[in-house]
Amino acid sequence: MTLVGLWSQLVIASAAFYYAPSGAIEFDSVHDVVGIQTSRTCLEGYLVDAGLSTSAAESLWGEYHLVSEPYFGKLHLSALEQRCPYTKRLAVYRRFPNGSYYISDGLLRVRFNPRTSFARITSILDEVNAKGGKPIHRSNIVKVEAISPADALRLTRELMMVPEVQWAVPDLIYKKKRMWVPNDPWLSVQWHHDLIGAKAAWDLEKGKPEAIVAIIDSGVDMTHPDLRGKLVAPYDSLENDEDPSPGGSDAHGSACAGVVGAIGDNGEGIVGVCPGCSLMPIRIMSENGWGRYGADADAIRWAVDNGAQVLSNSWGHPEPIEIPANLEDAVLYAGNYARGGKGALLLFASGNDNRENFDYELASHPLVVSVGATTFRDTREGYSNYGPELDLVAPSASVTTDIQGEAGYNSGDYSLGFGGTSAAAPVASGVAGLMVSANLDLTREELYTILTSTADPLEEHNQSFHERVGHGRVNALRAVQAASGLTVCEPSFEDCSNLTDDDCDGLIDSEDGHCAPEIVGIGIPCMHDFQCGMSASCLGDGWGFPDGYCTTTCDQSTCPEGSICGDFRGNSVCFEGCETRDDCREGYDCLASASSETVCLPSCTVLGCNPGERCNEATGDCYHDGPGIPGAACRSSLECAMDGWCLREERFGIQGGFCGVMCDESHGCPTDFECVKMRYVSFCLEVCEEASNCREGFTCHPTEDDLSVGLCWESCITAGCEEGETCNTHGLCGDDIPPNIYKEANEAKEGAPLGPVQACSCDLTTVCDGDCSCDPECTDESGCSATGQPMLPLLMLLWLAFRRCVHRKKGDRGEKTVFS
Structure with a gap:
C-alpha cells in the first residue's frame, strides 16, 4: 500500500476542512440551500411545471444556482436530474454557523514541484482517484476534479501528503464582499457611514419598506427627490391634517429625514442610514418652533397606530422639565402596547447643553433611547448631554437633505452643516430601521438590547457603560448581524497594517478612518x-x-x-x-x-x-466702507462702515438691523465708541448720555460699572424685558434710567453721594389715575410693553443664533428645543 493509500484510510471522510498556510480552514455543511449546476432554462422550466416560483432559485452565474431547501427536496432533485441530464448537485458549506456560502463543484487547484513530470502527475492523480491534470498557463499548477463535489475537501488533504505537491486547494465558489457603494454624489462626505459600519451593514440589509421610521419634528419636504416615494402616513398633529410640509424655511425635520433614510443609489445627493426604509413624516411645530404638548402626544400615537416601529425625535425642552401626563401615556402606549404588544422603539436626542440630564426628563424616560453625539474622531461631542440615563451615542451627521430651493438652511436641496444631537438621533434611528428590516418580529426590548449591546465602547471611555457615552457608539454592522441571527463581529482596536477589519466597521487598514494620518496636508481643499x-x-x-x-x-x-x-x-x-x-x-x-x-x-x-x-x-x-457708523440701521453689510457686518432685522430681530463692527485688542473702535464683548464676538457700541444720542428705536442703556455712562442699544419698547420686569418710559427695563437723568438727580442732591435713582415704571394693570405721570395709560399708550427678552444680553446670543445652534419651540405649557 502506498503512502497516499494509507493516508486515505486514516482520513475521516466526513471532515470538512482543507489546509492553508495559516492552518486548517474548517467548514460546516449546509442544509438550508441546495447547490445546483444545470442549464438555467431547464431549471426554470422545471420549477414552473412543478408549481414553484422561479425566484426560489438564485442564479450565481451561468449554470450555477442556489435553491432554498424548503422549495427543493431530494425528490425534486431526482426529478430535475431526470429532466435535465447534465444536472450536478454541488456541496455547500459555511465557515461559521451563519456565515457566507462556500460552494464546491468538485474542482481543485494543485501546485506540484516544478521538477515533477507529467507522467508522475498523472500517476498521483490516478492513485487518489482524481481526474484532470491539465496545467494552467504552462505552469506547475494544474486543474483537478474530484469524483464528486463533496469529495473535493478530502482530496485536497490527501494530496497535501504527497511529497511532490506544494499545495492543494478546493476551487470554491463564493460571493465577493462588495460593500454597497451607492452613486449618490455627496456620499464621500457622509463620514458617519464609515464610522458606524453602515456600508458593510448594507451588504446584509439595506432596509425594507415594511420597516417604518417616524420623523417627529418640524415637517418634511414631501417632494424632495431623495425622499419622494418613500413617505407613508404623513400627518401634521399641530394643524390636525395630513400635510406635514414644513412652514417657511424650517428644514430641521427634512434634515432629520435625510439622515435616517434618504434614497440610495438614485444619483441624487445623499444616502440615508436605512435607504430602503419607509419614513413617516409628522409635524409637531411651526416654523418658529411653537407647538403644543397635545400635538407631541398625538404624534407618537399616530406614528405607532399607523405602523411605525421606530420613532426618531430630535427635539425637547430648553430646560429640565417633567413629562406631561398625556405625553407620558403616549410614551407608555408606544413602548409597551404598540405593534400588538411588541412595542415601538422611541429614540430622543439627549440635548446640546453639555450637562447631565435629570431622570425626570423626556430623554431619560425608561422607554426612551437617549442618544448623544460623537465626532468624526470617534469621541464625544463636548456639547452632548450625558448622565446615567444616556443609552448610547452616534455620529453627528452633517450632510443631509434640505428644503428644496432657496428655503431651508441653504439655497439648494442639501445642507452641509447639520449637526448636534439632532443629527445623532436619526443616525441611531436609521440603524434601528435596518434591524427591523432584518427581523420584523423583534420586540422593543429586543431592539433596545441589540442596539446597546452591539455599540462600540469608545477609547476614551472603554467600558460597557459610561454616563458620558452610554453603552458606546452605535455600530450598524454588528446590530444588523445580531438582528439577523448571524455571528456578531467582536471589535478590537484597528490595527492599520494587518489586512483585517479589526473594529467591525467593514473597513480594512487605510480604508478605516481610525487609520487616517494626523494631518493629510496643509492648505489642501476640504469640506469637513x-x-x-x-x-x-x-x-x-x-x-x-x-x-x-x-x-x-x-x-x-x-x-x-x-x-x-x-x-x-x-x-x-x-x-x-x-x-x-x-x-x-x-x-x-x-x-x-x-x-x-x-x-x-x-x-x-x-x-x-x-x-x-x-x-x-x-x-x-x-x-467695504459704507455710510453706516457702528450701530446704524442696515439691510446689507455694504451699508456699514469699517467693513461692518449687518445684523439684519429678519434674522436677528434687531429693529432696523444693526451695523456690527467687530473689535478686539488690535482693532479698536473709533472715538465715542466702546468695544463690548458679547459672548463669542465683540462689537463697537456708541457711547451716550441720553436717548437722543442714539438712533431711532434705540435708547441709552447705563453700563454696569458706571451708571453715568451709557451705550446705545435697542429700546425695550420693541425688544421687551425679562419676565417680571416692565418697560419704563425711558425705554429701559425695571428701574433703569439713562445716564443724564442719573447725573441730574445726583447733582440736585448738592454733592450727596451718588446713588440709584428710582425710575417711574409702566403699570399696565391700572387705568389712568393721575398718580404717576409716566404711566402709559396716562401718556403714550403704545410706549410700553411688558413682554419679550432682555436687550443687551440678547446680543450675547446672536452668535449662537447665527450658527443655528438652538431653535426654540414653545408649547401650551412650556418651551421645547430642537437639538441641531
Whole structure:
C-alpha cells in the first residue's frame, strides 16, 4: 500500500476542512440551500411545471444556482436530474454557523514541484482517484476534479501528503464582499457611514419598506427627490391634517429625514442610514418652533397606530422639565402596547447643553433611547448631554437633505452643516430601521438590547457603560448581524497594517478612518474636518477660504514641513508656505503673514471682490466702507462702515438691523465708541448720555460699572424685558434710567453721594389715575410693553443664533428645543 493509500484510510471522510498556510480552514455543511449546476432554462422550466416560483432559485452565474431547501427536496432533485441530464448537485458549506456560502463543484487547484513530470502527475492523480491534470498557463499548477463535489475537501488533504505537491486547494465558489457603494454624489462626505459600519451593514440589509421610521419634528419636504416615494402616513398633529410640509424655511425635520433614510443609489445627493426604509413624516411645530404638548402626544400615537416601529425625535425642552401626563401615556402606549404588544422603539436626542440630564426628563424616560453625539474622531461631542440615563451615542451627521430651493438652511436641496444631537438621533434611528428590516418580529426590548449591546465602547471611555457615552457608539454592522441571527463581529482596536477589519466597521487598514494620518496636508481643499486628518481642521467657505483649507493648530516649531505657523483670528494655525503665487492653488495668493513670511491665503487679488467692495492688495481682503457708523440701521453689510457686518432685522430681530463692527485688542473702535464683548464676538457700541444720542428705536442703556455712562442699544419698547420686569418710559427695563437723568438727580442732591435713582415704571394693570405721570395709560399708550427678552444680553446670543445652534419651540405649557 502506498503512502497516499494509507493516508486515505486514516482520513475521516466526513471532515470538512482543507489546509492553508495559516492552518486548517474548517467548514460546516449546509442544509438550508441546495447547490445546483444545470442549464438555467431547464431549471426554470422545471420549477414552473412543478408549481414553484422561479425566484426560489438564485442564479450565481451561468449554470450555477442556489435553491432554498424548503422549495427543493431530494425528490425534486431526482426529478430535475431526470429532466435535465447534465444536472450536478454541488456541496455547500459555511465557515461559521451563519456565515457566507462556500460552494464546491468538485474542482481543485494543485501546485506540484516544478521538477515533477507529467507522467508522475498523472500517476498521483490516478492513485487518489482524481481526474484532470491539465496545467494552467504552462505552469506547475494544474486543474483537478474530484469524483464528486463533496469529495473535493478530502482530496485536497490527501494530496497535501504527497511529497511532490506544494499545495492543494478546493476551487470554491463564493460571493465577493462588495460593500454597497451607492452613486449618490455627496456620499464621500457622509463620514458617519464609515464610522458606524453602515456600508458593510448594507451588504446584509439595506432596509425594507415594511420597516417604518417616524420623523417627529418640524415637517418634511414631501417632494424632495431623495425622499419622494418613500413617505407613508404623513400627518401634521399641530394643524390636525395630513400635510406635514414644513412652514417657511424650517428644514430641521427634512434634515432629520435625510439622515435616517434618504434614497440610495438614485444619483441624487445623499444616502440615508436605512435607504430602503419607509419614513413617516409628522409635524409637531411651526416654523418658529411653537407647538403644543397635545400635538407631541398625538404624534407618537399616530406614528405607532399607523405602523411605525421606530420613532426618531430630535427635539425637547430648553430646560429640565417633567413629562406631561398625556405625553407620558403616549410614551407608555408606544413602548409597551404598540405593534400588538411588541412595542415601538422611541429614540430622543439627549440635548446640546453639555450637562447631565435629570431622570425626570423626556430623554431619560425608561422607554426612551437617549442618544448623544460623537465626532468624526470617534469621541464625544463636548456639547452632548450625558448622565446615567444616556443609552448610547452616534455620529453627528452633517450632510443631509434640505428644503428644496432657496428655503431651508441653504439655497439648494442639501445642507452641509447639520449637526448636534439632532443629527445623532436619526443616525441611531436609521440603524434601528435596518434591524427591523432584518427581523420584523423583534420586540422593543429586543431592539433596545441589540442596539446597546452591539455599540462600540469608545477609547476614551472603554467600558460597557459610561454616563458620558452610554453603552458606546452605535455600530450598524454588528446590530444588523445580531438582528439577523448571524455571528456578531467582536471589535478590537484597528490595527492599520494587518489586512483585517479589526473594529467591525467593514473597513480594512487605510480604508478605516481610525487609520487616517494626523494631518493629510496643509492648505489642501476640504469640506469637513475629517478630510484633513485626525488632528487637523477644515477652514471652510464660511471662514473665507474658498473650497476649504486644511490646517492645524501650532506653535513656531510644530507645523509640517513646507508650512508656516501664523495667526488666524487670534489662533495660531499652519498655513501653506510659498514663494510666488504659482506655488498656491487656484483662488489663493502668496501673501505676507503677520510674521512677514509668505503663505498661501485666499486673496481678492485672484478672486476679485463683490460689487461695492474694494480689494486690499496687501492683505488680500475685500472690504467695504459704507455710510453706516457702528450701530446704524442696515439691510446689507455694504451699508456699514469699517467693513461692518449687518445684523439684519429678519434674522436677528434687531429693529432696523444693526451695523456690527467687530473689535478686539488690535482693532479698536473709533472715538465715542466702546468695544463690548458679547459672548463669542465683540462689537463697537456708541457711547451716550441720553436717548437722543442714539438712533431711532434705540435708547441709552447705563453700563454696569458706571451708571453715568451709557451705550446705545435697542429700546425695550420693541425688544421687551425679562419676565417680571416692565418697560419704563425711558425705554429701559425695571428701574433703569439713562445716564443724564442719573447725573441730574445726583447733582440736585448738592454733592450727596451718588446713588440709584428710582425710575417711574409702566403699570399696565391700572387705568389712568393721575398718580404717576409716566404711566402709559396716562401718556403714550403704545410706549410700553411688558413682554419679550432682555436687550443687551440678547446680543450675547446672536452668535449662537447665527450658527443655528438652538431653535426654540414653545408649547401650551412650556418651551421645547430642537437639538441641531
